[in-house]
Amino acid sequence: MSPKTERRSVGRHRKTDAAQRRKPVLNRLVEHRLPGRVSLDEYRDKVRDVYDGPQGAMLAACSLLSLHTPLGANLFRKRKFDLRGARRILDVGSGAGQIARHLLKYADKEAELICFDLSCEMLRRARNRLRSERPRFVAADLSRMPFADASFDRVTCGYVLEHLPDPRPGLAELSRIMEPGARMLLLTTEDTFSGAWTSRMWCCRTYNRRELARICGEVGLRWEREIWYTPMHKALRAGGICVELVKI
Numbered sequence: 001m002s003p004k005t006e007r008r009s010v011g012r013h014r015k016t017d018a019a020q021r022r023k024p025v026l027n028r029l030v031e032h033r034l035p036g037r038v039s040l041d042e043y044r045d046k047v048r049d050v051y052d053g054p055q056g057a058m059l060a061a062c063s064l065l066s067l068h069t070p071l072g073a074n075l076f077r078k079r080k081f082d083l084r085g086a087r088r089i090l091d092v093g094s095g096a097g098q099i100a101r102h103l104l105k106y107a108d109k110e111a112e113l114i115c116f117d118l119s120c121e122m123l124r125r126a127r128n129r130l131r132s133e134r135p136r137f138v139a140a141d142l143s144r145m146p147f148a149d150a151s152f153d154r155v156t157c158g159y160v161l162e163h164l165p166d167p168r169p170g171l172a173e174l175s176r177i178m179e180p181g182a183r184m185l186l187l188t189t190e191d192t193f194s195g196a197w198t199s200r201m202w203c204c205r206t207y208n209r210r211e212l213a214r215i216c217g218e219v220g221l222r223w224e225r226e227i228w229y230t231p232m233h234k235a236l237r238a239g240g241i242c243v244e245l246v247k248i
């Protein structure tokens with residue numbers, strides 16, 4: 001590890017430790033500890049390995065079993081996140097194409113769609129499952145996106161941000177590539193007990209809702225509207241954080 005990377009890593013440990021201490025003991029015991037414990041490069045390699053490998057191959061099935069796929073479709077069908085009029089849509093961390101499938105169905109026919117992921121293997125799986133010539137597939141890291149400033153008017157980012165030990169570089173990049181007034185549907189794992197189990201399964205972190213809202217504000221993303229899959233999800237605080245953000 002270079003001294004610079006090491007310094008970054010130690011700084012992150014302190015921040016993570018403070019946030020960790022505020023979580024209930026049980027959540028702390030269950031939650032995966034790798035994010036924030038190793039250097040950014042090591043952690044990114046680990047995430048890529050997880051999704052390139054057998055666990056990534058099971059992602060689409062897991063999304064079906066957890067009802068993420070059908071409930072996600074409802075968000076677009078009922079226009080809880082409105083795609084009408086969108087011209088350029090970016091799906092960040094496309095995985096097996098779970099969200100991209102809804103985008104193909106509910107976005108205007110002329111809208112351009114880009115599927116983006118760290119894992120080339122996940123992009124290959126998404127391409128196979130989507131069976132459409134329409135999306136473009138791009139492999140890169142969310143913290144360093146190969147797109148010009150203000151390129152997109154809609155962004156979907158489903159369960160990706162939890163794979164960044166520090167969300168700021170990723171959120172700042174998302175803010176950069178969105179045009180003013182552009183809208184983003186952000187879904188991410190919350191610091192609840194079920195979120196802690198998700199973190200353990202997928203080697204990721206969890207987020208405190210208020211803390212995440214504050215950080216979004218810092219990078220020019222307005223916390224517009226919290227969305228729930230169903231009233232039951234709202235009552236039980238299940239399904240994680242689901243929010244519409246607007247680029248200021």
Ligand SMILES: C[S@@+](CC[C@H](N)C(=O)[O-])C[C@H]1O[C@@H](n2cnc3c(N)ncnc32)[C@H](O)[C@@H]1O
Pocket residue numbers: 047048051059063068092093094095096097098099116117118119122140141142143157158159160163164
């Ligand atoms: C849990 S899957 C989410 C799939 C889909 N978006 C959904 O909502 O079901 C997370 C995806 O994010 C990708 N990912 C993780 N870290 C990333 C990063 N730093 N940059 C881009 N993609 C990343 C993983 O490769 C994986 O395909």
